[in-house]
Amino acid sequence: MKPSAGPVSRAERKKEELRREIIDAAFDCFAERGYHATGIADIAARLGIGHGTFYRYFANKRDIVDHVIDDLVARVVAALTEENAPDAVATLRDYRAQAARIGESLIRIFGADPRVPRLLLFEAPGIDRAMAERVLDFFESATSLTAAYLTHGVDLGYLRADLDVDGTARAINGMILSSAIAMLRHPEPADQRRLGEAVLRVMYDGIAAPGSP
Amino acid sequence: MKPSAGPVSRAERKKEELRREIIDAAFDCFAERGYHATGIADIAARLGIGHGTFYRYFANKRDIVDHVIDDLVARVVAALTEENAPDAVATLRDYRAQAARIGESLIRIFGADPRVPRLLLFEAPGIDRAMAERVLDFFESATSLTAAYLTHGVDLGYLRADLDVDGTARAINGMILSSAIAMLRHPEPADQRRLGEAVLRVMYDGIAAPGSP
Amino acid sequence: MKPSAGPVSRAERKKEELRREIIDAAFDCFAERGYHATGIADIAARLGIGHGTFYRYFANKRDIVDHVIDDLVARVVAALTEENAPDAVATLRDYRAQAARIGESLIRIFGADPRVPRLLLFEAPGIDRAMAERVLDFFESATSLTAAYLTHGVDLGYLRADLDVDGTARAINGMILSSAIAMLRHPEPADQRRLGEAVLRVMYDGIAAPGSP
Amino acid sequence: MKPSAGPVSRAERKKEELRREIIDAAFDCFAERGYHATGIADIAARLGIGHGTFYRYFANKRDIVDHVIDDLVARVVAALTEENAPDAVATLRDYRAQAARIGESLIRIFGADPRVPRLLLFEAPGIDRAMAERVLDFFESATSLTAAYLTHGVDLGYLRADLDVDGTARAINGMILSSAIAMLRHPEPADQRRLGEAVLRVMYDGIAAPGSP
DNA sequence: CATGAATGAGCTTTCATTCAT
DNA sequence: TATGAATGAAAGCTCATTCAT
Numbered sequence: 041m042k043p044s045a046g047p048v049s050r051a052e053r054k055k056e057e058l059r060r061e062i063i064d065a066a067f068d069c070f071a072e073r074g075y076h077a078t079g080i081a082d083i084a085a086r087l088g089i090g091h092g093t094f095y096r097y098f099a100n101k102r103d104i105v106d107h108v109i110d111d112l113v114a115r116v117v118a119a120l121t122e123e124n125a126p127d128a129v130a131t132l133r134d135y136r137a138q139a140a141r142i143g144e145s146l147i148r149i150f151g152a153d154p155r156v157p158r159l160l161l162f163e164a165p166g167i168d169r170a171m172a173e174r175v176l177d178f179f180e181s182a183t184s185l186t187a188a189y190l191t192h193g194v195d196l197g198y199l200r201a202d203l204d205v206d207g208t209a210r211a212i213n214g215m216i217l218s219s220a221i222a223m224l225r226h227p228e229p230a231d232q233r234r235l236g237e238a239v240l241r242v243m244y245d246g247i248a249a250p251g252s253p
Numbered sequence: 254m255k256p257s258a259g260p261v262s263r264a265e266r267k268k269e270e271l272r273r274e275i276i277d278a279a280f281d282c283f284a285e286r287g288y289h290a291t292g293i294a295d296i297a298a299r300l301g302i303g304h305g306t307f308y309r310y311f312a313n314k315r316d317i318v319d320h321v322i323d324d325l326v327a328r329v330v331a332a333l334t335e336e337n338a339p340d341a342v343a344t345l346r347d348y349r350a351q352a353a354r355i356g357e358s359l360i361r362i363f364g365a366d367p368r369v370p371r372l373l374l375f376e377a378p379g380i381d382r383a384m385a386e387r388v389l390d391f392f393e394s395a396t397s398l399t400a401a402y403l404t405h406g407v408d409l410g411y412l413r414a415d416l417d418v419d420g421t422a423r424a425i426n427g428m429i430l431s432s433a434i435a436m437l438r439h440p441e442p443a444d445q446r447r448l449g450e451a452v453l454r455v456m457y458d459g460i461a462a463p464g465s466p
Numbered sequence: 467m468k469p470s471a472g473p474v475s476r477a478e479r480k481k482e483e484l485r486r487e488i489i490d491a492a493f494d495c496f497a498e499r500g501y502h503a504t505g506i507a508d509i510a511a512r513l514g515i516g517h518g519t520f521y522r523y524f525a526n527k528r529d530i531v532d533h534v535i536d537d538l539v540a541r542v543v544a545a546l547t548e549e550n551a552p553d554a555v556a557t558l559r560d561y562r563a564q565a566a567r568i569g570e571s572l573i574r575i576f577g578a579d580p581r582v583p584r585l586l587l588f589e590a591p592g593i594d595r596a597m598a599e600r601v602l603d604f605f606e607s608a609t610s611l612t613a614a615y616l617t618h619g620v621d622l623g624y625l626r627a628d629l630d631v632d633g634t635a636r637a638i639n640g641m642i643l644s645s646a647i648a649m650l651r652h653p654e655p656a657d658q659r660r661l662g663e664a665v666l667r668v669m670y671d672g673i674a675a676p677g678s679p
Numbered sequence: 680m681k682p683s684a685g686p687v688s689r690a691e692r693k694k695e696e697l698r699r700e701i702i703d704a705a706f707d708c709f710a711e712r713g714y715h716a717t718g719i720a721d722i723a724a725r726l727g728i729g730h731g732t733f734y735r736y737f738a739n740k741r742d743i744v745d746h747v748i749d750d751l752v753a754r755v756v757a758a759l760t761e762e763n764a765p766d767a768v769a770t771l772r773d774y775r776a777q778a779a780r781i782g783e784s785l786i787r788i789f790g791a792d793p794r795v796p797r798l799l800l801f802e803a804p805g806i807d808r809a810m811a812e813r814v815l816d817f818f819e820s821a822t823s824l825t826a827a828y829l830t831h832g833v834d835l836g837y838l839r840a841d842l843d844v845d846g847t848a849r850a851i852n853g854m855i856l857s858s859a860i861a862m863l864r865h866p867e868p869a870d871q872r873r874l875g876e877a878v879l880r881v882m883y884d885g886i887a888a889p890g891s892p
Numbered sequence: 893c894a895t896g897a898a899t900g901a902g903c904t905t906t907c908a909t910t911c912a913t
Numbered sequence: 914t915a916t917g918a919a920t921g922a923a924a925g926c927t928c929a930t931t932c933a934t
Contacts, residue, residue: 074381076289079907090916092910101908132461162388166379168287175375176438179431190460200462207451208460214431214452215424218392222423225389238420239427246459247403247421248345249413264934268897292924303899308926477913481918500807502715505903516920521905558887588814592805594713601801602864605857616886626888633877634886640857640878641850644818648849651815664846665853672885673829673847674771675839690893718928729895731931740929 059097061087063111066104071155075105075167105167106174112160113178119145126188132198135189136244143216143236150220151232157220183209215239272310274300276324279317284368288318288380318380325373326391332358339401345411348402349457356429356449363433364445370433396422428452485523487513489537492530497581501531501593531593538586539604545571552614558624561615562670569642569662576646577658583646609635641665698736700726702750705743710794714744714806744806745813751799752817758784765827771837774828775883782855782875789859790871796859822848854878 065086069078080101084091098104124142129135150157165172186209193199219235226232278299282291293314297304311317337355342348363370378385399422406412432448439445491512495504506527510517524530550568555561576583591598612635619625645661652658704725708717719740723730737743763781768774789796804811825848832838858874865871 074379076379077381080909081907091908092916092918093914095909096914158385162378162385164379165375166287166289166377168290172371172375176434179434180438193460198462199460200458203460204447204451204454207448208455210431210435210448211428211452211455212460214427214429214434216427218423218427218430221389221392221427221430225393234417235420235423238417239424241417242421242424242455242459244459244461245413246455246457247406247412247416247425248457249411264897271897293926294924304925305899305901305927306897309897314925477918484918500805502805503807506905507903517904518906518920518922519918522918527904584811588804588811590805591801592713592715592803594716598797598801602860605860606864619886624888625886626884629886630873630877630880633874634881636857636861636874637854637878637881638886640853640855640860642853644849644853644856647815647818647853651819660843661846661849664843665850667843668847668850668881668885670885670887671839672881672883673832673838673842673851674883675837694893719930720928730929731895731897732893734930735893 062094062097063104063107067108067159070105070108070163071159075163109160109164109171109174112156115149119149120185126192130196135193135198136240139240139243143239146216147232147236151223151227151229154224154227157223161221179213182213186212212243215242275307275310276317276320280321280372283318283321283376284372288376322373322377322384322387325369328362332362333398339405343409348406348411349453352453352456356452359429360445360449364436364440364442367437367440370436374434395426399425425456428455488520488523489530489533493534493585496531496534496589497585501589535586535590535597535600538582541575545575546611552618556622561619561624562666565666565669569665572642573658573662577649577653577655580650580653583649587647608639612639638669641668701733701736702743702746706747706798709744709747709802710798714802748799748803748810748813751795754788758788759824765831769835774832774837775879778879778882785855786871786875790862790866790868793863793866796862800860818852821852825851851882854881
């Protein structure tokens with residue numbers, strides 16, 4: 041008789057659970073000491089498992105970091121998209137509110153745990169060429185996503201008709217990126233909020249004084 | 254007639270020259286294969302010198318990468334400051350022109366050789382904690398510099414009086430950063446110029462359609 | 467039935483065994499070729515193990531030599547003290563017999579394997595300052611031990627009342643030391659015994675002809 | 680016309696002088712940091728000469744240490760033999776005085792500069808097999824020399840007729856050796872004199888209380 | 893003759909990975 | 914399935930020695 045009636049046995053669930061724990065432990069280690077300075081033994085020791093066990097769950101050191109980064113990217117993408125479909129708004133005011141909401145989501149992820157931006161932006165690109173490409177892919181995806189929001193705005197007329205959608209998307213994402221990096225040095229929530237507002241102001245009002253030639 | 258008129262002998266000049274070559278070779282290697290995947294032997298082999306020779310010029314592997322990054326930072330800082338003092342302009346139009354000039358300088362450095370942004374932004378932060386801090390320091394310096402430009406503009410009245418100088422500086426630098434990263438995937442000069450213009454448009458015109466609520 | 471009755475598992479016993487073998491192999495190598503001329507690879511090769519394995523048992527090269535010397539010192543100290551408490555005898559005759567016994571013990575250790583004095587007296591002091599100090603410490607301990615024997619004899623009246631206990635202890639140990647060194651060139655047991663007797667004669671009869679002014 | 684009429688030109692004299700200085704500098708370095716921890720560059724730096732120059736005076740590192748040890752041995756041998764021919768005395772009293780003189784000579788050499796015994800006894804034997812043999816040779820020579828003194832005393836009747844000349848010589852030299860080693864830890868002249876007296880007492884009076892069975 | 897720049901053999905040490913238990 | 918002992922490739926670094934200047 042099986043111990044579980046569901047499609048996933050208890051053993052399988054435990055396996056999956058440990059897999060999860062290994063990823064989390066690896067995240068901790070990589071963020072704390074860096075990918076290259078982290079040994080498989082460090083990850084295993086943090087969980088109190090034998091380091092041979094690690095290889096029953098992941099093929100090698102390179103494999104685990106892929107999963108760790110996968111996780112981070114998924115979390116960020118979720119924050120960028122949940123409840124915020126590109127075509128969910130119809131006016132500039134709504135759009136600005138949506139952008140603010142997205143910013144708050146990002147602050148929740150990046151700001152709550154500085155290890156997230158550290159790993160994603162500072163550690164991952166230096167691991168190897170393939171990982172650097174993955175990070176670039178992520179940036180490109182973010183560009184596409186932001187561009188979709190902008191295209192929607194242009195189509196509906198609340199954004200400039202002559203907007204260089206791709207370029208502007210990169211510019212906006214750059215401001216977000218910069219904010220994420222700033223959190224590494226300035227982790228206070230107030231700073232984060234202030235930065236988010238500055239970004240919104242630049243987006244909607246520019247920097248020029250009204251009426252200045 | 255002496256072989257050298259200056260205070261530097263021929264031998265010293267040759268020494269300095271080789272030192273330079275080692276830094277350049279290290280730059281090549283680090284950009285190509287990454288810091289961790291590069292061995293001292295790789296750098297030496299690239300120059301056709303013995304790897305022991307390397308240690309006559311640099312104390313260890315960590316030492317050389319510091320010098321390589323020093324070089325890059327110096328180059329970027331030079332591009333940001335030469336002929337472009339923060340208080341050199343007096344009107345919004347001039348300022349915009351100045352910003353465009355700075356952008357072109359950056360394109361010359363980042364765009365001409367994508368290894369520069371790759372090393373500075375992708376490789377360096379992952380080397381170790383100290384180097385990551387150096388990169389953050391660099392970002393902070395850039396923030397200060399940009400903030401100085403903005404403060405000047407606020408003081409002279411051609412930039413918004415209520416500008417969050419620090420936050421806006423970070424936002425602007427983020428757009429620059431994003432452009433630099435974009436060059437890794439889109440190295441065509443046309444793309445670079447287009448991106449630069451998009452950044453300027455966001456800065457000066459924002460993204461909103463005129464008259465949109 | 468359990469494979470092991472004691473608190474030490476089979477694996478632990480094997481581990482301890484290999485540890486012992488490494489110490490012994492290191493002893494062989496150091497005695498044969500000297501500390502500095504011996505590589506970790508030599509020690510490992512002698513056992514047919516990978517040189518990485520060495521580092522699972524000892525922190526570094528300096529660590530192993532400490533253990534090797536520890537062993538030697540322990541062996542010599544055991545020989546000097548076993549069955550020969552300083553206060554175990556009461557007459558000059560008994561003391562002389564005790565000294566002869568101790569001498570025979572030392573011959574068993576030093577004489578049986580010339581590598582023991584070679585390593586302890588010739589190799590160890592030249593390893594580094596710390597090891598030289600250890601050897602000096604060992605000499606001082608031996609001085610204390612011999613001095614205890616002498617003090618006992620003075621107290622009981624069978625040794626000269628005006629004996630410079632410390633100085634005499636060093637003198638006696640010097641004769642032992644010299645005998646140990648002599649074994650490196652003259653390993654024949656007969657020579658060793660003859661030397662031991664000469665030392666005893668000097669101790670008890672001096673060198674002067676009876677009645678000589 | 681030659682600058683010097685003698686058989687040794689000025690240039691040759693200067694050469695010889697530098698050679699001497701190199702030996703002395705090497706002695707300093709070896710005694711201070713040990714043979715293996717001393718680099719040729721250290722020796723050269725101490726003299727302010729280029730380390731390439733070293734090789735114009737000595738074939739290699741092994742060569743110089745031979746000369747340094749040669750020097751030490753010569754100094755010790757001189758102290759043991761000068762004004763103290765084995766056959767210069769005729770009575771026990773004179774012999775004892777002679778032994779005391781020799782002891783004082785040794786104290787002058789060993790005691791005045793602890794680096795001498797350190798290098799000769801602690802550093803040299805560990806350099807390599809050949810040097811260890813040289814040190815053993817030195818001990819054997821010292822044995823022969825001391826044995827010559829003893830033989831003379833036996834022949835003249837002031838030393839025991841049944842003296843084991845060789846063994847006793849080794850025993851006596853052992854006491855001297857021990858005194859030399861003691862100086863490394865107890866460099867005060869008073870200690871040294873006390874030790875010398877203890878050795879003489881053992882030699883002439885033994886350790887037994889008069890009349891003890 | 894003096895120099896020190898160049899060299900590479902050779903060392904110690906690390907650690908990802910394998911595999912017998 | 915979990916383990917950790919064993920492994921050796923690979924790296925950083927030193928320094929005695931050479932030799933062109």
